[in-house]
Amino acid sequence: MSFERISIDPDRMQGLPCIRGTRVTVSAILGQLAAGRSVDEVLEDYPQLEREDVLGALEYAAAATREREIPLTAAG
Numbered sequence: 001m002s003f004e005r006i007s008i009d010p011d012r013m014q015g016l017p018c019i020r021g022t023r024v025t026v027s028a029i030l031g032q033l034a035a036g037r038s039v040d041e042v043l044e045d046y047p048q049l050e051r052e053d054v055l056g057a058l059e060y061a062a063a064a065t066r067e068r069e070i071p072l073t074a075a076g
Helices: 026-034 039-045 051-066
Strands: none
Touching: 026 039, 026 051, 039 051
């Protein structure tokens, strides 16, 4: 699977996945969305991004979590 809007460069942001051509990490975008901010609010915070960048970050995260199991603790 190809992620045209995501880049990983060991010399940039310690190799974290970023939106191509920026220092905005995928995790920064996901953190904002997880905190309840809308895509439009994220775009206001990062005017250099486009809607497709935010959606690309979500697509990348979805693919990354499909590749491994994450153990969940039982409620108890």
